[in-house]
Amino acid sequence: MTEALAEVAQWLQDARSVLVLTGAGISAESGIPTFRGKDGWWKNHDPMELASPEGFARNPALVWEWYAYRYHLVEKAQPNPGHHAIAHLEERTPAFLLLTQNVDGLHRRAGSKNVHEIHGSIQRMRCTRTGKIYHPTDVPIEPPFPLKTPDGDLLRPDVVWFGETIRMDAAEAVEDFLATHHPDVCLLIGTSALFAYIQSWSLRAKYAGARLVEINAERSTLSGMADAFIQQQAGTALPQLVEALT
Ligand code: OAD
Numbered sequence: 001m002t003e004a005l006a007e008v009a010q011w012l013q014d015a016r017s018v019l020v021l022t023g024a025g026i027s028a029e030s031g032i033p034t035f036r037g038k039d040g041w042w043k044n045h046d047p048m049e050l051a052s053p054e055g056f057a058r059n060p061a062l063v064w065e066w067y068a069y070r071y072h073l074v075e076k077a078q079p080n081p082g083h084h085a086i087a088h089l090e091e092r093t094p095a096f097l098l099l100t101q102n103v104d105g106l107h108r109r110a111g112s113k114n115v116h117e118i119h120g121s122i123q124r125m126r127c128t129r130t131g132k133i134y135h136p137t138d139v140p141i142e143p144p145f146p147l148k149t150p151d152g153d154l155l156r157p158d159v160v161w162f163g164e165t166i167r168m169d170a171a172e173a174v175e176d177f178l179a180t181h182h183p184d185v186c187l188l189i190g191t192s193a194l195f196a197y198i199q200s201w202s203l204r205a206k207y208a209g210a211r212l213v214e215i216n217a218e219r220s221t222l223s224g225m226a227d228a229f230i231q232q233q234a235g236t237a238l239p240q241l242v243e244a245l246t
Pocket residue numbers: 022023024025026028029034035036037048051101102119160161162189190191192193194215216217218219220232233234235
């Protein structure tokens with residue numbers, strides 16, 4: 001174990017309260033492509049354009065085809081050692097909150113409990129007319145696309161697209177956690193941290209006394225602000241960290 005990892009393990013060992021923020025990088029080792037990585041493109045389409053209300057309005061069938069591809073990828077995927085390590089960390093930490101930007105549900109499948117999905121879930125669909133929620137058991141995610149409700153209304157994935165409002169219940173959970181539990185450590189894992197709310201929560205935790213620890217295969221916008229920047233794959237670094245805890 002590197003010196004930096006050993007130091008972070010000590011911070012986690014002493015922490016009473018831990019806030020974890022994750023992004024697509026935590027699921028990369030489960031075979032789910034990240035958004036901005038070179039493997040993120042699908043059939044020559046930029047995911048940034050597909051994951052938008054404009055992209056859906058232009059071509060709902062194409063957007064549904066892409067989500068169906070991702071949905072089935074996620075269904076076949078397994079949580080990796082990084083997801084499992086985060087679930088173990090939760091078990092041993094008195095106050096713990098996990099905020100993920102991922103819609104894949106892999107944290108829950110790994111056993112994480114207090115997890116909030118700020119960008120929604122690929123396992124749910126929403127009626128564009130009534131707002132009613134549907135599950136793949138109600139409407140199978142299979143062609144023909146776009147998917148419709150039994151009444152013939154257009155469905156969309158219940159995820160947050162570019163330019164849309166984030167899940168307020170998840171945002172409020174983080175705000176409450178920051179105000180009530182004053183994290184000792186904030187772990188930022190596998191995210192390019194481009195969204196203002198991710199930057200804001202990380203920095204607010206830090207300036208309220210948390211150690212800001214980043215685990216990322218590459219530098220992000222926040223690496224320069226981190227108290228420890230662990231440039232490793234999450235599936236390698238996280239299990240080592242958790243194994244070091246007594
Ligand atoms: P990105 O694709 O922007 O960033 C993934 C990050 O993970 C990068 O910083 C990589 O360096 C890092 N990474 C890749 N593999 C890794 C590994 N094995 N271990 C650790 N780090 C690794 O994804 P996000 O930051 O999650 O939003 O992007 C945030 C949001 O932008 C997504 O939720 C989605 C996207 O567009 C919406 O759809 C609204």
